[in-house]
Amino acid sequence: MISKKMQQEIKGSATIRAMFQEGRAMAQEFGAENVYDFSLGNPMTPVPAEFNRAVVEAVQTVSSMELHGYMDNAGYPETRQAVAEDLNRRFGTDFEGKHIVMTVGAAGALNVVCKTLLDPGDEVLALAPYFGEYRSYVANHQGVLREVKPDAKTFQPDLADFEAKITEATKAVIINNPVNPTGVIYPAGIIQAMADILRKKQAAYGKEIYLVSDEPYRELAYDGNEVPFLTHYYDNTFVTYSFSKSLSIPGERIGYIAACPKMAGCSQALSGLSVANRMLGFVNAPSLMQKALVASMGAKTDVAYYDRNRQLIYGSLAKLGFTCAKPQGAFYLWVKSPDADEKKFVEAAKRHHILLVGGATFSCPGYVRLAYCVSYEMIERSLPAFKKLAEEYRLA
Amino acid sequence: MISKKMQQEIKGSATIRAMFQEGRAMAQEFGAENVYDFSLGNPMTPVPAEFNRAVVEAVQTVSSMELHGYMDNAGYPETRQAVAEDLNRRFGTDFEGKHIVMTVGAAGALNVVCKTLLDPGDEVLALAPYFGEYRSYVANHQGVLREVKPDAKTFQPDLADFEAKITEATKAVIINNPVNPTGVIYPAGIIQAMADILRKKQAAYGKEIYLVSDEPYRELAYDGNEVPFLTHYYDNTFVTYSFSKSLSIPGERIGYIAACPKMAGCSQALSGLSVANRMLGFVNAPSLMQKALVASMGAKTDVAYYDRNRQLIYGSLAKLGFTCAKPQGAFYLWVKSPDADEKKFVEAAKRHHILLVGGATFSCPGYVRLAYCVSYEMIERSLPAFKKLAEEYRLA
Numbered sequence: 124m125i126s127k128k129m130q131q132e133i134k135g136s137a138t139i140r141a142m143f144q145e146g147r148a149m150a151q152e153f154g155a156e157n158v159y160d161f162s163l164g165n166p167m168t169p170v171p172a173e174f175n176r177a178v179v180e181a182v183q184t185v186s187s188m189e190l191h192g193y194m195d196n197a198g199y200p201e202t203r204q205a206v207a208e209d210l211n212r213r214f215g216t217d218f219e220g221k222h223i224v225m226t227v228g229a230a231g232a233l234n235v236v237c238k239t240l241l242d243p244g245d246e247v248l249a250l251a252p253y254f255g256e257y258r259s260y261v262a263n264h265q266g267v268l269r270e271v272k273p274d275a276k277t278f279q280p281d282l283a284d285f286e287a288k289i290t291e292a293t294k295a296v297i298i299n300n301p302v303n304p305t306g307v308i309y310p311a312g313i314i315q316a317m318a319d320i321l322r323k324k325q326a327a328y329g330k331e332i333y334l335v336s337d338e339p340y341r342e343l344a345y346d347g348n349e350v351p352f353l354t355h356y357y358d359n360t361f362v363t364y365s366f367s368k369s370l371s372i373p374g375e376r377i378g379y380i381a382a383c384p385k386m387a388g389c390s391q392a393l394s395g396l397s398v399a400n401r402m403l404g405f406v407n408a409p410s411l412m413q414k415a416l417v418a419s420m421g422a423k424t425d426v427a428y429y430d431r432n433r434q435l436i437y438g439s440l441a442k443l444g445f446t447c448a449k450p451q452g453a454f455y456l457w458v459k460s461p462d463a464d465e466k467k468f469v470e471a472a473k474r475h476h477i478l479l480v481g482g483a484t485f486s487c488p489g490y491v492r493l494a495y496c497v498s499y500e501m502i503e504r505s506l507p508a509f510k511k512l513a514e515e516y517r518l519a
Numbered sequence: 520m521i522s523k524k525m526q527q528e529i530k531g532s533a534t535i536r537a538m539f540q541e542g543r544a545m546a547q548e549f550g551a552e553n554v555y556d557f558s559l560g561n562p563m564t565p566v567p568a569e570f571n572r573a574v575v576e577a578v579q580t581v582s583s584m585e586l587h588g589y590m591d592n593a594g595y596p597e598t599r600q601a602v603a604e605d606l607n608r609r610f611g612t613d614f615e616g617k618h619i620v621m622t623v624g625a626a627g628a629l630n631v632v633c634k635t636l637l638d639p640g641d642e643v644l645a646l647a648p649y650f651g652e653y654r655s656y657v658a659n660h661q662g663v664l665r666e667v668k669p670d671a672k673t674f675q676p677d678l679a680d681f682e683a684k685i686t687e688a689t690k691a692v693i694i695n696n697p698v699n700p701t702g703v704i705y706p707a708g709i710i711q712a713m714a715d716i717l718r719k720k721q722a723a724y725g726k727e728i729y730l731v732s733d734e735p736y737r738e739l740a741y742d743g744n745e746v747p748f749l750t751h752y753y754d755n756t757f758v759t760y761s762f763s764k765s766l767s768i769p770g771e772r773i774g775y776i777a778a779c780p781k782m783a784g785c786s787q788a789l790s791g792l793s794v795a796n797r798m799l800g801f802v803n804a805p806s807l808m809q810k811a812l813v814a815s816m817g818a819k820t821d822v823a824y825y826d827r828n829r830q831l832i833y834g835s836l837a838k839l840g841f842t843c844a845k846p847q848g849a850f851y852l853w854v855k856s857p858d859a860d861e862k863k864f865v866e867a868a869k870r871h872h873i874l875l876v877g878g879a880t881f882s883c884p885g886y887v888r889l890a891y892c893v894s895y896e897m898i899e900r901s902l903p904a905f906k907k908l909a910e911e912y913r914l915a
Binding site: 234 | 579636726767
């Protein structure tokens with residue numbers, strides 16, 4: 124038999140798998156065009172042509188052993204330099220190439236940071252509601268995840284709860300901005316307040332507490348909302364990033380960690396990130412992707428596509444009487460369940476061929492997540508079903 | 520400060536880093552052509568042209584969202600099917616696509632297998648001398664690595680010690696074949712004997728003990744030596760593989776796990792592998808590489824190149840009086856240190872501008888590893904230096 128721990132994990136995954144298969148069965152029974160699947164957070168805008176051109180050019184011009192070969196565990200120097208310069212240009216930061224470690228996506232980046240920071244029993248705070256995988260990433264390295272409550276009106280963090288949850292055992296805080304699953308953006312004022320609290324606690328406990336800013340949705344910000352760049356607010360910060368959303372290349376597993384140059388013991392931390400990349404079996408970020416990035420660092424997918432979807436779905440659901448957090452970034456809408464038990468609401472939606480994810484997945488029951496990284500036409504087709512669902516709950 | 524565990528790891532890595540930098544400093548001082556670096560096990564034969572053609576063709580013909588998109592955590596169905604068919608054709612096995620999980624190289628594969636199998640305290644056996652990273656891969660998942668002694672003459676496993684080291688706590692045995700660092704191949708007779716012992720122990724303890732066959736060097740076998748395919752010998756077997764050596768693409772991080780269809784609880788084990796791939800932050804093997812593999816599964820790099828090096832270095836060192844294990848596979852030569860303390864021998868070699876790795880790295884002091892994945896010309900140039908080294912130790 125496989126491990127007892129993994130047997131439990133498989134049971135948890137079986138629920139998601141069941142939902143996925145149910146969706147496919149529904150599509151077969153009712154026709155794919157009559158099923159409205161808002162459950163998956165997968166990018167769906169085209170890959171920028173310049174990125175694919177950069178891939179082909181790298182294959183045709185770089186020596187194949189350099190192109191597909193090993194490099195330093197932290198990545199090719201020119202890729203790390205290109206990332207540093209791109210960040211400096213956009214955010215007025217002072218990164219050098221050495222502060223950047225290329226990783227197997229943001230998921231790889233987070234595991235590398237956790238491996239570098241955590242001794243057994245160290246606590247990591249996450250701001251509910253949060254991406255459920257954070258639980259695994261922290262547990263992989265024997266850390267203990269603690270949750271910070273949200274303000275139930277704004278879905279900004281409850282700062283009093285944040286301060287109360289920081290203890291001597293706290294080693295790190297993960298902030299995801301813009302937020303999966305709520306679509307809200309934590310503004311500068313909130314970040315500043317959190318940084319002040321962290322500095323106070325660092326002084327009180329005489330130890331470092333690290334901020335891990337997980338930013339795969341950074342470029343998906345709407346209505347001119349700005350996503351604060353955290354190294355400007357707090358020195359002990361790691362930024363974890365993935366090109367999955369900005370270039371629509373999630374399958375390629377390419378991202379990075381940027382360590383704030385002013386971090387305490389920065390050089391030791393950078394060594395730790397490299398060693399962790401190797402020890403965990405990532406070894407390095409995929410080499411061809413690193414080469415292609417250098418020539419297409421400025422490439423961006425069509426963010427306006429998601430914005431158009433956002434306006435349609437948010438406007439329509441609000442008009443139907445649903446209570447939604449105003450979506451400012453990422454491609455998620457966070458909807459208050461009209462049923463106290465959101466599982467029943469998810470089931471009711473399913474009867475109207477609408478697939479949603481219940482808030483328990485994100486440690487926040489009573490809500491559902493709707494991923495609008497779908498076709499505009501599917502949203503249009505789904506609106507009569509949402510209308511019936513609203514009527515069923517007498518929302519109007 | 521980063522974790523205490525990682526601070527220790529960095530110290531260990533610093534030694535390797537220091538050697539690497541010393542090598543570079545020597546190359547600067549004496550000229551690169553006068554330094555003979557046999558320390559790194561990096562592939563150095565060209566990438567097959569058909570592989571690069573397959574990459575370009577995939578970019579030019581597959582829809583970019585399919586090409587770079589998410590797929591099932593286990594990989595694209597057509598890639599898994601292509602791997603299964605390739606194995607069946609070559610080894611007469613009965614794999615279906617579902618038995619194959621695409622991974623981020625063999626290092627990723629081993630971590631995924633360990634995550635799937637190990638509960639805290641479970642023991643994993645490795646056959647000394649072994650690739651030192653196995654220690655990290657087992658410890659990452661709170662397993663305990665135990666070492667099996669080699670027969671000091673043949674560097675085959677000491678079967679009596681193997682049997683003695685299997686306890687009720689043993690969950691898995693890692694076999695690397697051909698072997699890094701010795702270059703020997705474990706033949707069918709040894710594998711059969713080990714499988715028989717494992718079956719006996721499984722029956723005695725009433726539990727599964729898994730074989731993990733780590734085979735990144737499978738295609739690098741010389742003199743017609745055959746590398747046994749382990750699922751023919753033992754049902755509870757996972758084969759872990761990387762295309763790093765066979766295609767010279769180590770930077771791309773692409774490999775797989777093949778689970779024996781007759782394994783106990785095979786379907787649960789396969790679910791575990793998929794879940795582990797996601798939980799550990801690999802998520803999936805790089806997507807473009809998976810697509811390119813389908814069209815170039817039969818491609819192979821120039822193995823004869825390594826064979827030519829092998830004959831030159833083994834023949835020359837044996838003639839000079841060094842005691843070497845006869846290299847049958849991979850691209851390593853395992854040399855008995857003429858000094859009881861192999862660290863002193865490594866230092867002596869360095870004075871002749873020869874860079875080697877001491878056996879302690881592989882849990883086998885008293886020996887050194889020489890990686891002959893270098894240019895033939897460098898080996899030729901190095902021979903006078905080896906001659907002086909032999910004279911210093913009065914070997915002739």
